[in-house]
Amino acid sequence: MAEKVIADNQAIKKRRSFREWKEDTARRLDVWSRKKPARRKFWLNKTLYLMMVPYLALFFLFTVLPVLMSFFLSFTYFNLLEAPKFIGWSNYLTLLLDDPIFIVAVQNTLIIAIITGPLGYIISFVLAWLINELPDKLRAFITLIFYAPSISGGAITIWSLIFSSDIYGYANSFLINWGFIREPILWLQTEKYILPIVIIVQLWMSLGVNFLTLIAGLKGVDRSQYEAAAVDGVKNRWQELWYITLPNMRPQLLFSAVLQISASLGVGAVTTALAGFPSINYAGHTIVNHLQDYGGQRFEMGYASAIATILFVSAIALNKLIRKIIGRVGS
Known part of the structure; x- marks a missing residue:
């Protein structure tokens, strides 16, 4: 019985310490965000930016990355059978x-x-x-x-x-x-x-x-x-x-x-x-x-x-x- 009480107390302390760390981190980030308008705007709208992450990830994966790869491959000789070979502006x-x-x-x-x-x-x-x-x-x-x-x-x-x-x-x-x-x-x-x-x-x-x-x-x-x-x-x-x-x-x-x-x-x-x-x-x-x-x-x-x-x-x-x-x- 005593061991269970001790374990419960330790769990409560861990949750409390995590909550305190989370609040302290949020407080530090809030202070950090006030130093520049762009940071402040990002911090105040952080939830909206987090909601955009899936779309931005897919956009980068299927749009930005292929464009960058195409630009890189344009300076190479690549026939799908061999590794790309850099040939400059040829x-x-x-x-x-x-x-x-x-x-x-x-x-x-x-x-x-x-x-x-x-x-x-x-x-x-x-x-x-x-x-x-x-x-x-x-x-x-x-x-x-x-x-x-x-x-x-x-x-x-x-x-x-x-x-x-x-x-x-x-x-x-x-x-x-x-x-x-x-x-x-x-x-x-x-x-x-x-x-x-x-x-x-x-x-x-x-x-x-x-x-x-x-x-x-x-x-x-x-x-x-x-x-x-x-x-x-x-x-x-x-x-x-x-x-x-x-x-x-x-x-x-x-x-x-x-x-x-x-x-x-x-x-x-x-x-x-x-x-x-x-x-x-x-x-x-x-x-x-x-x-x-x-x-x-x-x-x-x-x-x-x-x-x-x-x-x-x-x-x-x-x-x-x-x-x-x-x-x-x-x-």
Whole structure:
């Protein structure tokens, strides 16, 4: 009995000493956090930061770490069978100076990005702006129609049927029936037609998520601001758009722009589905296709990592530029 009492007393002392140590440590950390504002902010929100740890760990593991590994591998020769061998800037020099197909891929990607990026962004906004003025039920129906390409996985098959190279393709059938041509055009096997068709399809597919994002942004604008602006001298819809609508939609505009940049620079699946891989004379070859060629077919992972790094840096640079442009909206 006495031994049990002694054991209980020792356990109580241990719990008490642990509690005292915990309180003393918390007190010391509180004093330490008051020395700098950043420390204080972290200490006061420590519970929130602890809740973020699982996400940050997964983000680092599946996003940050692969980017760092790709950057490291871009300076090596690595074929998946042998250990990576450091070769310095050789991959980048070969890409820029001794790989004519990569230059073609860059040209095609830039053409697609320059046309589909701004044009798709503007079309998405204009359509969202116009449809936002419709009655609720009609607006919901039209929104679903424009968003449908994003949720229909095989939507690109429609364009393969439209530009089919036989007389049963919709484009050839229409042109033959109306007397514009006599023989079917090999749309996806003719070099000069491939890139324009890819641009059309990419524009059509880019409307979905961007359009929905901008619709949400337009719905979030406080209508009372338009009434106050009318009192302050805003006279027409264009002034309302520039001074009220767009400044209130900056988060949605930025999000939509980032999606558009990613879609424009990441074109690859569309060209493969339409024109095959590789396309005729590399007419539809993009940077992503070049990356897939060396990474997924030839297994030259160092060279593929250099391509991926260049694509990543380009996307970051364009993102910075878009942020500056959108930051001036409404000024």
